Amino acid sequence: MFIDTAKITVKAGSGGKGVDSFYRDKLNRKGTPDGGDGGNGGSIIARVSTDVHTLLDFKYRQLLRAKNGKHGSSNQKRGRNGDDMIVKVPCGTLIYDFKDKRLLKDLVEAGDEFVFAKGGNGGKGNRSRKPATVGEEGEEKELFLELKLIADIGIIGFPNAGKSTLISRISKAHPKIAGFPFTTKNPVLGVVEDGNSTFKIVEIPGLIEGAHRGKGLGDKFLRHAERTKLYVHLLDLSREKPEEILSDYTKINKELRSYNKRLGKKKQIVVGNKIDIEGAGKNFEIVSGKLKKDIIAISAKDGTGIKELVKLLCASLE
Template structure:
């Protein structure tokens, strides 16, 4: 199950208490203070991990606590520092302090770490010639996670445009595919391997968008955020009008939704793809579409695999330009 939001409660470890102790010996009239310091409490640390793809685990475990520092002891022995609590999250997770509504960090690269709750300082022992102190309490916070997928290519379009079929043909993804709208209920990631590229290309199939998506209609606002980080968009259009929609209206509405949600989305490089060209009505609709859209349009049939080689070449070309 793909989960892209979560809330957790974190508690850093408390500092250990300093020790109140005196050295005792028959030759010493007044005992010498020898109480050790308490150890600091452990912190709560978040780490971006490319091996994790969803926030599902946080639906079942929502409370995390670091270890308390150990108390100091006699003979100037300091208490051990408490162990940190390390929490691994998907790359692309935006971390927010829910108590202040402030963003803490955008974990947009693998391996990035951030301390979200600091452990309490250990109390000083009386070996420093003052009374021993108690340890400080560790920080306690409510933390929010908002996952935005990290992908090179985002496939957008109306429901039933053939996005799931396309990503299954060009990548290793195996999404559910059916001939009715809203088959895909969550974003799907696939890896595409190119012979002329050293790096793999990550492609995201964004669930079907509809008019009003930027306002949350059809859960559109939850899906649109996943195209923010993509380098290019593949705008897939059902050119056969299988569901009785006009291909030009589909194209126009999706672009309006992208701009309404986040203006920069409309400025992303788009590869316009006319899908379902194996169906009888598609060539007629494509001819009419070309009279209104002067941009390059790639004609494919994802189901039959026609035109996909050329589409992949176009994707690779634009990603190479973006890299330079």
């Protein structure tokens, strides 16, 4: 299941109590203070890992608690620290304060860390000749997590245009491909390698007219198109009439703009797919003439124009 938002509560461990204790013997009736300090509470730390790709774990685990520190004891013995809890999050996880929606951190690179909640320090024992103190409370927070995938290029286009076929051909990703719309229900990430260049590409599924009003799969996956540098706008050249292709193109662009102006302005490489199908060549001529942009013809199925497209994408990213 692809989950890209989560609300969680995090409660770090509290510090253990410092202890009041006195060492006494025959010669030392009054006693020497020897109470040990409490251990520190465990913190909860998010760490970016390439093993996880969604926020699914947090759907089943909405409350995270780290261990408390142990209390100190006599003979100056310090209590054990509570272990830190490390939680894995995917690349591209944004962390917000749930209440005021403030962005606290954007975790981008593998290994990046962020302290969700800090453990409390342990209390002091009376060994320092002051009365013992209790440990600090661990921090408790309500957080909102949002995943915005990080990729260089987003493939946008109407359902059934051939986005999954294209990503399967140019990367190791193998999403389901079928001759009906909405086959892909979640964003699909792929890595494209060409000579010395590599880039990440993501299929943005389910965009149709009215997506920003919740139609189809709605616009909920457009958050994964926000961080790309450019788009491959895929058109289905096998549509019956060229007007339909032009209208698909306009509708997708309108959806991008309705979601966010910035997305509407992002650079697009317009690609006409399914050039192998009869009639597609003619559609291509007409659409090329009417669009005020270059358009590249490919067949994701038989490989026509794919090498050239990948070269162009590499060059455009440089």
